[in-house]
Amino acid sequence: MKSSLFITFILFFTTVSAVKEYLFKKCSQSGFCHRNRHFAQAVESDPEYQSPYSIDVSSLSFADDSITGIVKKVHGLVDVDFPFKISVIEGNFRFQLDEKLNSDVVDTVKHVNKQRYNETETFAFKQNVAYHPLTGDQLEDKLVLKYGDDHQVELEFYPIRFSFLYQNKVQLTVNDKQFLNLEHRRKEREGSTSELLSQETSFDMFQDSFADSSKDTLPLGPESMAIDFNFINFTHVYGIPEHADSLLLKHTRSKDKEPYRLYNVDIFEYDLDSRLAMYGSIPFLLGIKSEVTVGVYWINSADTYIDIEYSSSNTLSHWMSENGLLDFIIIIEPTPYDANSQYGKISGNAALPALFSLGYHQCRWNYNDQKDVLEVHKKFDTYKIPYDTIWLDIEYTDEKKYFTWKKEAFPNPGKMMQKLDQTGRNLVVIIDPHLKDGYSVSEEFITKKLVMKDNSNQAFYGHCWPGKSVWIDTTNPDATPAWAGHFAWKSPFLAQAANVHIWNDMNEPSVFSGPETVAPKDNIHFNNWEHRSVHNLYGMSYHQATYNAMKARLKHSNRQRPFVLTRSYFTGSQRTAAMWTGDNMSKWSYLQASIPMVLTHNIVNMPFSGADVGGFFGDPSSELLTRWYQTGLFYPFFRGHAHIDSPRREPWVPGEPYTSIIRDAIKLRYVLLPVFYTGFYHASETGRPVMKPMFYDALDDTNTYKIDDQFMVGDSGILAKPITEKGGNVSSIYIPQGQIYYDFFNGEISSQVFTSGYVERPVELTDIPMLLKGGSIIPLKTRYRRSSKLMKNDPYTLVIALDENGQAKGDLYIDDGESFSYQNGEKSYIGFQAVSEGISASVSVSEEFSRQIESVTVEKIVIVGVKGEISAVIIEQEGKKWNGKVSEKDSVTTIKNPKVKINSDWEIKFEYKQGVDHDEL
Numbered sequence: 001m002k003s004s005l006f007i008t009f010i011l012f013f014t015t016v017s018a019v020k021e022y023l024f025k026k027c028s029q030s031g032f033c034h035r036n037r038h039f040a041q042a043v044e045s046d047p048e049y050q051s052p053y054s055i056d057v058s059s060l061s062f063a064d065d066s067i068t069g070i071v072k073k074v075h076g077l078v079d080v081d082f083p084f085k086i087s088v089i090e091g092n093f094r095f096q097l098d099e100k101l102n103s104d105v106v107d108t109v110k111h112v113n114k115q116r117y118n119e120t121e122t123f124a125f126k127q128n129v130a131y132h133p134l135t136g137d138q139l140e141d142k143l144v145l146k147y148g149d150d151h152q153v154e155l156e157f158y159p160i161r162f163s164f165l166y167q168n169k170v171q172l173t174v175n176d177k178q179f180l181n182l183e184h185r186r187k188e189r190e191g192s193t194s195e196l197l198s199q200e201t202s203f204d205m206f207q208d209s210f211a212d213s214s215k216d217t218l219p220l221g222p223e224s225m226a227i228d229f230n231f232i233n234f235t236h237v238y239g240i241p242e243h244a245d246s247l248l249l250k251h252t253r254s255k256d257k258e259p260y261r262l263y264n265v266d267i268f269e270y271d272l273d274s275r276l277a278m279y280g281s282i283p284f285l286l287g288i289k290s291e292v293t294v295g296v297y298w299i300n301s302a303d304t305y306i307d308i309e310y311s312s313s314n315t316l317s318h319w320m321s322e323n324g325l326l327d328f329i330i331i332i333e334p335t336p337y338d339a340n341s342q343y344g345k346i347s348g349n350a351a352l353p354a355l356f357s358l359g360y361h362q363c364r365w366n367y368n369d370q371k372d373v374l375e376v377h378k379k380f381d382t383y384k385i386p387y388d389t390i391w392l393d394i395e396y397t398d399e400k401k402y403f404t405w406k407k408e409a410f411p412n413p414g415k416m417m418q419k420l421d422q423t424g425r426n427l428v429v430i431i432d433p434h435l436k437d438g439y440s441v442s443e444e445f446i447t448k449k450l451v452m453k454d455n456s457n458q459a460f461y462g463h464c465w466p467g468k469s470v471w472i473d474t475t476n477p478d479a480t481p482a483w484a485g486h487f488a489w490k491s492p493f494l495a496q497a498a499n500v501h502i503w504n505d506m507n508e509p510s511v512f513s514g515p516e517t518v519a520p521k522d523n524i525h526f527n528n529w530e531h532r533s534v535h536n537l538y539g540m541s542y543h544q545a546t547y548n549a550m551k552a553r554l555k556h557s558n559r560q561r562p563f564v565l566t567r568s569y570f571t572g573s574q575r576t577a578a579m580w581t582g583d584n585m586s587k588w589s590y591l592q593a594s595i596p597m598v599l600t601h602n603i604v605n606m607p608f609s610g611a612d613v614g615g616f617f618g619d620p621s622s623e624l625l626t627r628w629y630q631t632g633l634f635y636p637f638f639r640g641h642a643h644i645d646s647p648r649r650e651p652w653v654p655g656e657p658y659t660s661i662i663r664d665a666i667k668l669r670y671v672l673l674p675v676f677y678t679g680f681y682h683a684s685e686t687g688r689p690v691m692k693p694m695f696y697d698a699l700d701d702t703n704t705y706k707i708d709d710q711f712m713v714g715d716s717g718i719l720a721k722p723i724t725e726k727g728g729n730v731s732s733i734y735i736p737q738g739q740i741y742y743d744f745f746n747g748e749i750s751s752q753v754f755t756s757g758y759v760e761r762p763v764e765l766t767d768i769p770m771l772l773k774g775g776s777i778i779p780l781k782t783r784y785r786r787s788s789k790l791m792k793n794d795p796y797t798l799v800i801a802l803d804e805n806g807q808a809k810g811d812l813y814i815d816d817g818e819s820f821s822y823q824n825g826e827k828s829y830i831g832f833q834a835v836s837e838g839i840s841a842s843v844s845v846s847e848e849f850s851r852q853i854e855s856v857t858v859e860k861i862v863i864v865g866v867k868g869e870i871s872a873v874i875i876e877q878e879g880k881k882w883n884g885k886v887s888e889k890d891s892v893t894t895i896k897n898p899k900v901k902i903n904s905d906w907e908i909k910f911e912y913k914q915g916v917d918h919d920e921l
Contacts, residue, residue, distance in 0.1 A: 020268065023212060024276055024516050027259055031204025032183070032224035033305045036320040037259070040179045040226070040307075042199035049199060051178050052078070054158040060138065065131045067143070071097060071160065073182060078195050080184040082326075086155075088132040088147045089329060090345040093164070096299075097182070097225075097326040105185045109219045111457040111524055116223065117324040117533030120301045123475075123540055124572040126348030151332060164294075166332040172287075172294050173230045174330075179318055182326065183222040213515030217455055217522045219530075226320040227328075229296050231287040234315045236705045238693075239285045239295075239604045240306055242278040242581070244270050247596040247693060247708035249285075253309035253318070262304040264536050264568045266510035266517040268583055269617055272593050279508060279582045280569040281536040284604045285317055286339060290699045293339040295331035297346070300324045301537040301570060303521075322521075324533055336603065336696055337688060343605055344687030350574040350607050352684040354561040355817030356426055357501075357578070357608075358676050359388030359788045360666050361639035362650065363428075366395035369409035370416050373427075376650060377420060381786055383652050385663045386670050388787050389426040391503065391639075400466035401439050402431045403486050403493045414495030424789025426499045428565070432506040433474070433542045436466030441486065445472055450479045452509075452531070453524040460523050462511040471509050471519065474541040475534055476526035484549035489556040498557035502546050504577070507539040507568040539568025540577075547576035559818040565637070569606065578608035578637045586615030586646070591628050592724045596708035598635055602689035607680070610637030617643050622654040623726065623765065629662045630768045631722035633669040634713060636676065636690045661766050668747050668768065672713070673788060674779040674796065674812055679714030681813035681829075690714050698736035707734060716810070717776025717801065718744065721769045731769035732760045741771035742801045742864050747780075749799050751864045751891035774865060775803035777810025777832040792817070795859035796902065798832065798839075802865030806836040814853060814902070821849075828853065828903065836867070838909040841900070850903040857902060861895040871913045875899070877906035884908065 027033040043049050052075040059070035071082040081100040088094065099116055106114040136145035143155040152165040162174035186195060188206040196202060205222045208214055231237065237249050240260055252259045252275060262281035270278060283298035285306070298304065300321045307318040319328075329346065333339045362380070367373045373390055380387045398404040405413050417427055435442035435451075445451050446459050452471040454460040459470055472479055487494065487502075494500050508518050515521070521532035531538070543566035550562035566577040573579065581597050584590040594611035601609040613632035614620050620628065629651070632638050642649055651662040669676075679690040689696070692712045694704035710721035710733055719741060721733045735741055735756050743752040746768050754771065763769060772778070780797045802808050812830040815822040828845035839861065845853075870893055873884040877900050885896045900906040 021271070021276065024265060024267070025210050025213075027305055029210045030303070030305070031208060032222070032303070032322045033259070033320055034203045035183070035201055035205070035222070036179075036181055036224060036226040037307070038201045038203070039181050039199050040177070040228070040318055043178055046199060049178065051159045051180065052197065053160050053180055053182070055155070055160060057157055064133055066134065067145075071182075073184060075197060076195065078184070080182075082182055086134065086145070088134045090129055090342065091132055091148050092342055092346065093147065093151070093153055093330045095162075095326075095328055099182070099184060102185060105187055106220065111455065111528060112219050112530055113528040114220070117302070117529055119529070120299050120324065120327070120537060123301070123537045123544075124299060124570065125346055126572070126575065129346055164330055164332060166292055170232050171292055171332055172232060172330060175227055176230045177228040177316065179226055179228040181224070181226045183224045185223055186221050188221060210515075213521070216515055216520050219455075219522065220323070223323040224321060225324075225326040226318065227326065229285075229317045229319065231294055231315040231317070233313055234287040234289050234294065235310060235313070236289070237285055237287045237308060237315050237317065239282070239600065241282050241597070241600045241604060241606070242280040243276070244272045244274050244278065244581075244593055244597060246273075247599050248706050249308050250275070251308055251310045253307045253316070259305040259307040259318075259320075262306070262536060263516075264508040264518070264539055266506065266508050269585060270583065272589055279567045280539070280573070280579060282569070282571050282601075282604045282606060284343060284571060286336060286603060287315060288336060288695060288699070288705065290702075291334070293333050293336045295339045295343060297329040297331060297343060297571075299327035299329065301534055302532055303535065322532055323530075335699065337686075340603070340605055340687035340689070347572050347605065348575040349605065349685065349687050350680065350683045351576060352561075352822065353578070353608060353680055354559070354563055355673070355677055355788050356388045356424070357563040358636070358673060358680070359638070360386065360669060361389040361391060361428070362387050363391035363393070363639055363641040364646070364648070365393035365642065365644040367392060370411065370413070373416060374419055377425060379650065379652060381423070383659060383663060384784065385651050385666055386784065386786055387425065387666070389428055389501075390420065391428045391430075391641075393430050393644075394432070394465055396429060399436065401436045401441070403441055405493075414497060417495060417497035417500055421497070421499045424787035426501060427497075428501045428503050428563070430503040430505055431546070432465070432504065433472050433509050434462075434464035434466065434469035434506065435472060437461065437468040437470060442470050445479075445482065446470060448478070448482060450476055450482055452519060455520070455522040455524065457524055460519070462519070463513040464506060464510060472542070473525050474545040475529070475538065480545045480548055483545045484552050487549040487553045489553050494553070498554060498559040501563040502550055503565045504543045504546050505567050507542045507566060509538060509542075509568075537570040539566060540570040540573045543569070543573065543577045560820050561818055574606045574608070578610075579606060580609065580637060580639065581611040583616045584612055586618030586620035586624065588624060588724065588726050590615055591624065591631060592709065594631065594635075595711065595724070598691055599693050599708060599711055602636070602691050603693065605687045607683045607690040608636050610635035610639060612639065612641040614640055614642060614649050616641055617646065619647050620649065622658045625649060625654060626658050626661050626765060627723055627728070629665040631724060633665045633672075634691060634711070634720050634722070636680070638669055657765070664746070664766070665768065667784060670785070670788065670791070671747055671780050671782055672718075673791070674781055675713060675716045675718065677817075678779070678811060678813040679716065682715060688715065694734070694736060698739070701736040703734065704736055710734065716778050717773035718778065719771040719773060723763060723767070723769065729763055730760060731763045731767070732758050733769060733771060734758050735771070740774040740804060742774065744770040744772040746770070749801065749862055749864055749892065753865070772799065772801045774801050775808045776801045777808050777834060779810070779812040788817070793855055795857045797860045797862065798858055800834050800839065800861065800863040802834060802863065806865070806867055808834040815849070816852065830902065834863070836910070838873070838907060840907045841905060843903065843905050845903055853903045854901065858900050859897055861898060861908075863893040863895075864891065866893050868912045870910045872911040873898070874909045874911070875906065876909075877901065878904055
């Protein structure tokens with residue numbers, strides 16, 4: 001066994017250690033990308049180019065909610081039909097194009113589904129999406145289609161061209177550059193290259209010449225598709241994670257630059273400022289300008305490249321996928337908030353997470369044994385540092401066999417979980433999709449034919465952490481109940497504990513012996529689909545199966561919401577998992593890069609995201625570790641993690657003064673938990689980001705469009721710009737035009753006001769630069785508790801920052817934080833409002849939940865921006881009135897212990913000292 005593991009480790013570290021770009025294809029080495037980039041460049045340089053594609057007018061057929069027809073590809077001896085369908089999905093335009101099968105081409109192919117892959121939406125979309133009516137006119141040379149109130153699209157028959165109008169202005173054109181290229185299926189035979197246009201190249205049409213994947217067969221030959229999307233009068237585009245890159249996407253359309261690649265890989269110690277593929281793929285691109293936001297949603301789970309080209313006024317994106325359908329949805333809305341909402345109506349919004357999962361998570365590869373876990377757990381209390389979850393990496397298992405424990409290290413895991421549960425703490429254990437060959441679980445899935453197969457239709461074997469392994473095929477619907485059986489409530493593995501949750505890693509899927517560190521593309525999945533067709537959604541299918549298994553398990557407890565962390569993900573993953581940015585490094589540059597990476601995930605509706613605090617690889621300096629905690633407290637997913645070879649770095653390890661500063665950062669996260677939980681409520685309802693770029697609330701200020709080192713926390717009004725430079729001693733925060741902010745450094749409000757432009761001030765290592773926007777009300781919980789569960793009945797503090805008109809608003813969402821009872825109305829939503837005359841709360845709450853929170857009160861209200869001096873406050877709730885205590889210091893007004901309960905409406909009226917003109921307040 002040791003010999004086998006040693007070989008595995010040698011294989012892994014000699015092939016994927018320290019960046020290894022040679023392991024991953026560049027566009028010039030990828031057959032379909034090379035061909036499509038070449039084609040686009042040739043078309044652009046050829047003024048005589050005549051597209052072979054046209055819409056067959058005679059094929060058009062109209063129904064109430066769709067239009068169907070044929071795109072014909074005709075040149076020389078080539079005559080291929082591509083059936084298409086136009087529809088309106090949840091109020092957004094959708095275009096789907098398939099290929100009519102040629103039996104002469106595909107009949108001799110064995111083991112492979114001959115259709116173009118058409119099931120991406122099964123995984124990517126939420127259930128029961130709605131299709132809406134589509135109206136329009138057929139003219140001589142085009143279709144003019146209308147949908148919604150302000151949306152229109154003109155589809156020209158030849159050359160094919162889409163023009164999308166919003167409020168009577170063209171916002172997007174599709175195939176304007178005539179980059180449409182549909183590689184029809186064909187056999188490799190003498191003369192097959194004669195089917196090519198003069199603008200095409202035959203590079204790797206029938207084989208893969210890239211050394212690492214040269215054994216990968218192409219049974220169906222070339223089958224890629226590509227098309228261009230031109231954003232009219234847009235100069236800023238965002239999205240398409242995952243990449244270790246800036247928030248604003250970069251210009252890539254030149255010979256010396258790489259396009260952005262969406263292909264889920266296990267990329268070890270990834271480079272920064274890179275368009276290389278990473279662990280996840282969300283094919284959603286957003287163009288932003290002041291009056292409108294345009295989204296391109298590409299429904300394809302195969303290997304995909306996207307080129308970006310900025311011009312003086314427009315932005316061109318060129319999308320290229322290896323196979324599948326040409327399937328895209330266009331979202332055009334007034335603001336990015338509206339675009340997120342529309343995307344969420346199709347792909348689903350983020351799940352409302354269990355409250356504990358928003359607390360601090362402590363992890364490393366690996367905590368040695370049961371004693372080590374409980375000693376770390378105890379030290380958090382010794383140092384009075386709150387935390388919610390401790391994690392176990394792969395070493396807890398018996399010889400890397402998942403669903404087992406290493407008995408000598410973890411003799412009684414149930415007792416360990418009970419000990420954690422006494423103070424509301426949780427355990428997360430890792431379970432990956434590779435199953436060690438020759439043990440009961442892998443044998444079960446092989447017998448049931450629920451594993452990924454090789455290109456000969458036999459169980460696929462590769463190498464990962466256990467050595468020789470098989471991979472569960474979670475694209476097979478029968479795999480989910482079989483997988484769930486291993487998480488059963490009465491299974492000995494998880495000991496009937498309700499405080500244990502799951503980490504899905506290596507689910508790209510990572511295959512140490514595979515091409516580009518993943519499974520061969522010609523492997524076979526359920527329904528005989530090639531892996532090349534489902535690759536980017538495989539990781540999502542796996543974490544969804546885990547989520548469903550855990551949901552079934554936890555229905556036996558009162559804590560029903562599973563927490564699942566995934567490394568690999570796809571559009572739709574937000575419905576069931578959190579993600580993190582993978583194997584980062586303990587360097588300042590990776591701390592800096594983490595902010596735009598997390599922001600990018602938030603703008604494509606994957607808000608539950610974060611980066612390993614401290615960096616996975618390496619040994620951060622005490623200063624870097626401290627600054628990383630001060631940044632990480634704002635990540636929606638907040639976890640410290642480290643490599644097995646990294647020295648211990650729990651918060652107390654660096655010693656003073658660092659331990660106290662780190663403790664203060666973690667405590668601030670817990671103070672802000674009501675803000676984060678309310679932010680996740682909005683994300684689950686409408687797709688709003690939990691950590692959002694500045695431009696969301698400043699669309700008229702284009703200075704914000706390139707800012708990716710400061711951000712807002714949901715809709716709270718909190719603006720943060722953590723220090724991410726070594727020796728950083730100056731904070732410089734940009735305030736958008738027309739907005740005012742108050743000093744909120746370290747979460748302590750002061751009356752100092754800042755307006756448009758840059759605000760600079762000196763900082764110490766203890767400082768976390770923060771501001772609070774005028775017009776905001778935020779709810780806080782300021783008492784130290786050991787975990788979020790123990791904060792349940794703690795009172796709230798309201799911080800109110802009035803705007804220039806003496807007004808503010810905010811909100812608070814509450815439920816039990818752990819069950820699905822909120823879906824049955826057991827929840828509370830509270831809207832706060834402040835005007836010059838006073839403050840009020842409007843409470844929407846069920847009768848049952850009102851009783852549960854009856855003892856929870858507001859213990860303090862802090863106000864900045866009051867014009868005049870408040871002499872008295874009169875409080876009213878549930879028909880009763882009483883006087884409150886008010887004080888003022890340094891222009892900060894405090895109402896102490898107003899004694900209002902959080903479960904019903906209340907109102908506080910102000911009385912001012914004489915001489916104040918109330919009409920001016």
